Amino acid sequence: MIKVITYGTFDLFHQGHIKLLERAKALGDYLIVGVTTEHFDEARGKVNVIDSCLERVDNVRKTGLADEIIIEDHIDQKMEDIQKYGIDIFTVGSDWEGTFDYLKTLCKVVYLERTPNISSTMLRKNHFKIVRTGIIGTGRIAPRFVAEGKYVSGMNIVSAYNPEKESGSRFEKKYEIPVCNDDYELFLEGVDAVYIASPNETHYEYAKAAIAAGKHVLCENPVALKKKDTMQLFSLAREHGVVLLEGIKTAYCPGFQQLINTARGGKIGELRDIEACFTRLADIGSRERTDRFFGGAFLEYAAYTLLPIFKLYGTNYQDISIHSIYDENGIDVYTKIELVYKHGLATAKCGVGVKTEGQLVIAGTQGYILAESPWWLTRKYQIRYENPNEIETYEPKFQGDGLRYEMSEFVAKINGIDKNGYLLTEDEILAIAEITERYLEQKQEQTGK
Ligand code: C2G
Secondary structure (H helix, E strand, O other): OOOOEEEOOOOOOHHHOOOOOOOHHHOEEEEEEEOOOOOHHHHHOOOOOOOOHHHHHHHHHHOOOOEEEEEEEEOOHHHHHHHOOOOOOEEEEEEOOOHHHHHOOOOEEEEEOOOOOOOOOHHHHHHOOEEEEEOOOOOOOOHHHHHOOOOOOOOOEEEOOOOHHHHHHHHHHHHOOOEEOOOOOHHHHHOEEEOOOHHHHHHHHHHHHHHHHOEEEEEEOOOOOHHHHHHHHHHHHHHOOOOOEEEHHHHHHHHHHHHHHHOOOOOOOOOEEEEEEEOOOOOOOOOOHOOOOOOOOOHHHHHHHHHHHHHHHHHHHOEEEEEEEOOOOOOOOEEEEEEEEEOEEEEEEEEEEOOOOEEEEEOOOEEEEEEOOHHHOOOEEEEOOOOOOOEEEEEOOOOOHHHHHHHHHHHHHHHOOOOOOOOOOOHHHHHHHHHHHHHHHHHHHHOOO
């Protein structure tokens, strides 16, 4: 009996897939089809797969061509499978020509001619409305957004807006994206969505006007500095039928969600303490260190540090205190937020002028999770126990600088196919907004600024 194996994502199952499977089957007597998991696809840079793994398996099954279906979830699994299942022929489409020649030591490798003019990518493009996106603010984040946008299908960055002409024209020259600097309404007319990456205090007005004009909004944290303004933006977005997504990028990183689920999964027992720390020494001349009103550590990083706390304990804390160390200009160089819950404690620490280890430690009754800096781009974390030799290490995949995940979520939401509304909830955003407002009031009292 000749055993054949092939692998694929098989997203938006189409004629090209069927033809490939038919010819694969014809190569032998028994066909095994490996279907990729979401995780594996993310790990190899496919972040926009639409169908779930089970839907994709089901589509392969319905063809009746596969004698056996297996799940592919990690790199180099092909070698294992070929040996494990006693495979004679490995086959895949000609778009992979040469890539799998290394398997020739184990079995025969056949590249089958790819069916022309059809692909999942093409179907995804039709499936997704292309979202014409304009960037507001052409400072430090905008170039990263442009770079990451290349990996997000369905998003097309068409323009930018910056009232400061000089910064705008530098950006326009470098990235060849037209920058508008006077007429915001005109800028909005040319886009379906905006990404707001301007200074913190300008987010609310930009977002409000964009939503009112029927545009989807992806806004860097914070969307507004007051809770009531944040609530108003969300209800305005609902009224206008547009998406408002807050860009706390950690929330959308697959590794962070995995870490949260590990913590919830009971391995470290009941959760009793969370310490989340994010510090980055900012240049003395930078906006973070010079803007007396909207610079400082809290507005820069507090949302990231509050996120794991709200994810794990919820937003109903019993008590809160915020302590800041200000510099001579009234900028908080270091801020510590302490939260008390019925069964647990939490501390969020952030700094722009104080350096710490910057780790996330989630302590439970049986052990603790340690995620070292930069845990907010979660690539690695460990579970540790009383016995110091007992350590479990997790290394979730993380692509690029992390922005692509929130961008993908934004496009998915606009297209009404997001399955991940839980990644960052309105309740969590409002809880962060409430603390932000409280912090700003306290700062005003303490520094007069
Ligand atoms: N295919 C084809 N003709 C098309 C489109 C796809 O013959 N027009 C083939 C691909 O070459 C592949 C199979 O159909 O052999 C599945 O394609 P994808 O779902 O795009 O799978 P892919 O992401 O290429 O994964 O480990 C996974 C494999 O390496 C292939």
